[in-house]
Amino acid sequence: MSPIDNTTKTATSQPLLDHFNKLIPLNQSERELVNAKFHPHLFLKKQFALQHGDVCQYFDFIVRGCLRLYKVxxxxxxxxxxFATENHWISDLSSFHKRTKSGFDIDALEDTVVLRITYHDLIDLYVKAPKFDRIFRVLLENHFMQQQDRIGQLFSSTAEERYQSFLETYPHLLNRLSQVQIAAYLGVTPEFLSRIRGRIAKNDSR
Amino acid sequence: MSPIDNTTKTATSQPLLDHFNKLIPLNQSERELVNAKFHPHLFLKKQFALQHGDVCQYFDFIVRGCLRLYKVxxxxxxxxxxFATENHWISDLSSFHKRTKSGFDIDALEDTVVLRITYHDLIDLYVKAPKFDRIFRVLLENHFMQQQDRIGQLFSSTAEERYQSFLETYPHLLNRLSQVQIAAYLGVTPEFLSRIRGRIAKNDSR
DNA sequence: CTACACCCATGACCTGGTTTAAGAAAGAGC
DNA sequence: GCTCTTTCTTAAACCAGGTCATGGGTGTAG
Known part of the structure; x- marks a missing residue:
């Protein structure tokens, strides 16, 4: 049972309603559908939202905190x-949509509150309000583009360039994540990231 | 003007109709929409389907031949x-959907016939037949998964492992592509790919 | 205060992949 | 048939990044 009760539920959904409204404005019945279909859930630090081998059952919107999607x-x-922080989405979309076992894990780097929808509720949402078909197509496109950029980077940039670009793209994450996490995101060892930082610090100081 | 005239057009669309039917069966009016919205186009070897700096205007379905999507x-x-061969799709989906300048190029490795739809015709198709909203969501999902696998590979596999997995996944492409192309796909130099092949040949022979 | 855990930095050495260069093989144009 | 371009191979020097080991810093529980 979620530790967040029903009276606080509408308040919790507000960030999600705002998020949808920014993409395509919702009418009253659509807002009610969102309230009915998305359920708040709390993850304590280190808790899993998805373990590899399971089928990903949820599409999660982060209200507060930080989750990570990774592969071992x-x-x-x-x-x-x-990494997914406030007002971003996380899920293994392949597993979620295809109903196949996931090769990924998702867990919490901080205590995190999400609003989650199950696969069947999402399908139902599409049927009852086709506007969401479009909204989620846009979300999928955004994730797709992000991935495309990463492939481009993994191909053609050095670890140092990737770190610089990480700093530019996610400045707010720098102090929120340990270097172990950042290194695992960049695709290098923590030791090497440390050297990169040393190199940059030296160059910046003179 | 496309070198393929109208009398052959219905025949040309057949592979695309078959392709859609495999995902979700189409009715007569949807088939007619496909015929009306998708136009055949021929690319000679080395011709560009998209040049970086341009907005990607088309979503292309390959009837015959081979295109590649790449970044310089x-x-x-x-x-x-x-790589996209018969019955596969190619496009810079980011540029296509967001109407932003592409950072990628697409060109023909062989003489290639595609069926292409413009952005506005696709939107119109969604409006006239919402079934395509779903069909293209599935296509997007498939592309997404393919990308996700590649990121996983680029992260955690050596060039040799990536080559082996390329051989398993695309055995039909091996004799159709030069090693320069395969190396550019794997993310290594042609010289190093040659060494990998040498190593594998030696191990296989004894 | 101490002990233990974890995070970060640094250095010596190792490996996968690049660079450069050179030559062999195989088409493609004439 | 020959030349020109492109494709593939091999090998030596080199570099980005990994591995392993060490030590210091900073909580935090007892």
């Missing part, structure tokens, strides 16, 4: 594909 | 994100 390879190395 | 980095190195 055969050698036990962590590779973070995505 | 600051040092002039080619990075191929996607």
């Amino acid at each position: 390879d055969e050698k036990g190395v962590y590779h973070i594909l995505q | 980095d600051e040092k002039g190195v080619y990075h191929i994100l996607q």
Whole structure:
């Protein structure tokens, strides 16, 4: 049972309603559908939202906190594909849409409150309000573009360039994440990230 | 003017109609919409379907031939994100959907026939037949998953592992592409790919 | 105050992949 | 048939980044 009761529920959905309104304004019945279909859920730090091998059942919108989507390879190395903070979405979309076992994990880097919708409720939402078909197409497009940029970066940039671009794109995350997490996102070892930072600090100081 | 005249047009659309039917069966009026909205186009080898700096105007379905989607980095190195052959789709979806300048190029590795739809015709198609909203969401999902797999690979596999997995996933492409193209897809130099092949041949022979 | 855990930095050495260069092989144009 | 361009291979020097080991800093629980 979620630790957040029904009286606070409408208040909790507000950030999500705002988020949708920014994309395409919703009418009253659509807002009610959102309230009915999305349920708040709290994750304590280190709790899993998805474990590999399971089918991803939820599409989560972050109200407060931070989750990460990552893969653990055969050698036990962590590779973070995505951080999600306030007003962003997270899910293994492949597993979620195809109803197949996920190869990824999602867990909480901080205590985090999400609004989540199940696969079947989302389908139902599409049927009852086709506007959401379009809204979620746009969300999918945004995720797609983000991924495309990352592939471009992984191909053609050095770790230092990727770190610089991380600093520009997510300045608010720098002090919120440990360097272990950032390194796993950049695709390097923490040791090497440390050296990069040393190099940059030296160049900046003179 | 496309070198393919109207009498052959219905015949040309057949592979696309088959493709849609496999996802979700179409009715007569939807088939007619497909015929009206998608136009055949021929690319000779080396011709561009998209040049970086332009907004991507088309979503292309390959009837025959092979296109590649790639990026040229600051040092002039080619990075191929996607090959598209018969019955597959290609486009810079970011540029296409957001109407922003593309950072990618698409060109023909062989003489290629595509069926293409413009952005505005696709929007019109969504309005006239919402079934396509769903069909293209599925297509987007498939592309998304493919990208996700590639990110996973770029992160955690060596070039040799990536080559082996390329062989398994696209065995039909091996003899159709030069090693320069395959290397640009794997993200290594042709020289190093050659070494990988040498190594594998040696191991296989004993 | 101490002990333990975790995070970050640094250095010595190792490896996967690049660079450069050179030559062999195979088409494609004439 | 020959030349020209492109494709593939091989090898040596080099570099980005990984591995392993060490030590210091900073909580935080007892």
